[in-house]
Amino acid sequence: MAQSAVKKVVLAYSGGLDTSVILKWLQEEYGCEVVTFTADIGQGEELEPARAKATAAGIKEIYIDDLREEFVRDFVFPMFRANAIYEGEYLLGTSIARPLIAKRLIEIAAETGADAISHGATGKGNDQVRFELGAYALNPEIKIIAPWREWDLLSREKLMTYAEQHGIAVEMKRDGTKSPYSMDANLLHISYEGYDLEDPWVEPGQDMWRWSVSPEQAPDTPRTLELTYAQGDIVAIDGKAMSPAEVLAELNRIGGEHGIGRADIVENRYVGMKSRGCYETPGGTIMLKAHRAIESLTLDREAAHLKDELMPRYASLIYNGYWFSPEREMLQAAIDKTQTVVNGVVRLKLYKGNVMVAGRKSETNSLFDSSIATFEEDAGAYDQKDATGFIRLNALRLRVQGRMKK
Helix, strand or coil: CCHHHCCEEEEECCCCHHHHHHHHHHHHHCCCEEEEEEEECCCCCCCHHHHHHHHHCCCCCEEEEECHHHHHHHHHHHHHHCCCCECCCECCCCHHHHHHHHHHHHHHHHHHCCCEEECCCCCCCCHHHHHHHHHHHHCCCCEEECHHHCCCCCCHHHHHHHHHHCCCCCCCCCCCCCCCCEEEECCCCEEEECHHHHCCCCCCCCCCCCCCCCHHHCCCCCEEEEEEEECCEEEEECCEECCHHHHHHHHHHHHHHCCCCEEEEEEECCCCCEEEEEEECHHHHHHHHHHHHHHHHHCCHHHHHHHHHHHHHHHHHHHHCCCCCHHHHHHHHHHHHHHHHCCEEEEEEEECCEEEEEEEECCCCCCCCHHHHCCCCCCCCCCCCHHHHHHHHHHHHHHHHHHHHC
């Protein structure tokens, strides 16, 4: 990219080492004006220090946006209506945050007259793909600067040296130490990568986890809770109405207390490599179990089975960065159509890392008919003799095959 072609760039900025170096690097290498954008999506960190650091760097336009409700309402909840899970284990906590950040980057670029955006994702990871596919979908003409694909600052030591040379403050954590892991947090999860996790045989230490106790240390008394659903989304916990972000935050708190939601995964990145990561997703783990429970009561069999067939494709689209693609939007429309009947209450029991369904009910949309399903006499609701013809018809091709083999 011709550096002279960029006059103003919006940087996704956390205030940490990487993006602080990127901010200065953009000013020096591109000679352009930088706008910083910091998203509050529930990572649980104080964001005002980012404003102070951006101000110290001479930034005039600083955006710090509270996107927690939008994140859960417009991204997390729609994804959970699909019961999305990647490769059988990953609840897509990082993946689903990237399209929202990309969307806001493009909006701020339009508001400020910027002709480019920039991010701190490395050239080895999925996030570069997710940010950029989202950005191009929303503004096909936007310029994108990905410093990790341009510079030679390819180690933490080089970044630290650059920061020292340019007077960039590198802050430690409040307790004076810094986690050795590469971490990403939002309201849905925390991810951990790098350091000793790069050996898939090494078990992560108990001091790594931030949100949850170990199942062994969880309370000896189970916790029962009731989740109320309206059109596929949780609207209340134990009868108390809550906003989407409040729901997820509360489920994270409760689930973490009971050791819910830890995962240790080797996953297939879109760029082609295998990567080992650990994840804490207490609220999401509870939501997935509960949503499948209420759907089991309210969804037609074939609609439910078709949803399950479509889910891996839907999950891969999110993982690979295609949130704004026509195929994801098409699938979402079909999924949301099924959710009009997903109304009711699910009762769960949480115990030492386990989420167990203890009951489910729907006053308006239950398809469960006890008069048919009963093992007792059903007063003619189901004629068991009809099963004979049903079985013989379905066995016809098998019998033909069997005769041929015989």
